[in-house]
Amino acid sequence: MAMAVEGGGGGDLSELYSSSKRMSLKIRYDLERLERLEFSSASSSSLSSSNAVVPGSSDDQATAIRRDINQIQSLCADMDRLWRSISNKPQRDLWKRKVEQVSEEAESFRASLDKYQSRHQKRVQDAQERAELLGRANGDSHVLRIFDEEAQAMESVRRSSRLLEDSFATGVAILSKYSEQRDHLKRAQRKALDVLNTLGLSNSLLRIIERRNRFDKWIKYAGMIVTIVVIIFFWRWTR
Template identity: 60%
Template sequence: MEAGGGGGGSTLSEIYQNAKKLMLRTRDAMERLERLEYSSGSVGMDSPELSSSITRDITHIQSLCVEMDRLCRSLPSKSHRDLWKRKVEQVGEESESLKQSLDKYSLRNQKRMMEAKERAELLGRANGESHVLRIFDDEAQARQSYRNSARMLEEASSTGEAILSAMSGSRERLKKAHRKALDVLNTVGLSNSVLKLIERRHRVDNWIKYAGMILTLVIVFIIWRWT
């Protein structure tokens, strides 16, 4: 006996067959979605289009169950009503099982997205902290380089002062020797030409002395510029 409904609509058998076809398609889609979830290891992949299609099919199956339940209540034979009621309940249970599987998948996917977001935030903070540490290291190196340069400049300055002091002492000794030499020459009555020659030699010695002082200052300046 063919189960039918009022109003010239689809029969109970036709609705049931449509529901079974949708059930097979939805189950296959759910299996593909779960395979896709683990296809790339722990990271997983997502297919919003496939998830939406499964949701629509489950909703459609549940609406067909409601329609089949309405139709089977209008069957005149109790045995037919009981038979169709079991079939409708089975379809409803299968659709509910698929809905639970989809809900679990959605929860897992949401958890993966949250974990990925947290990892990205942690990585961003780690990169930021690393950048700050690099800045501190650069500043510390700059301060150390400045201290080294200051120390080298002080050493060069001390060396220059020591050289100038030694040259100053030498100048005093030369003056004394020059005066003694003049006294001796005057005593023995050397000619003016000899005296002029000695004075000229003294001026040359002074030029050499001042040139040495200038050269020392230039060396100190070069050391300071390159440190």
């Protein structure tokens, strides 16, 4: 979670950064789900006499992902404008690195999506060519049967994906609440440290508090990892 920044637009910058990170998490999940759908479709097709591809759902998902990537890049443009207005140089440099990381991540997402769409387009083209050959060899009824089998396999994958989406939405809501609570705790901690500094407590006590803060951070990361593992386990169990 982005920390508050003193000076021009710090609050807005923190909000934009939080939004971009949540959207990055969603895009990463959507890309993985799209690749799982691609893998499941290819596996199901390999069991039949053709690798026919049914377009539609995956194209819509890819379009939605690209729209989200464009939105992240728009947020990056806004954040780039805001961090330049921060007067404190260390904080300005920190936000510069954060915005650059988000921007690089968005470019990585775009490259992955482009690769997926290239593979998908090739599969569609190959399927159309095979369908034409099969249609000339065996008649239209055989081609329709192949597409029907593929459609059934895709529907089964979509049902599993919907269950996983519900689990993911729950996980995102939990992480969002946890991030809000952590933000409140950080503000309270800063106030407490100010009070301690005012009272002139020793550096050793301050170091103990800092170590406790790092320990809490590891607990947060462990909670995130456990949440992701539970989601993956639930997805595999429902397949």
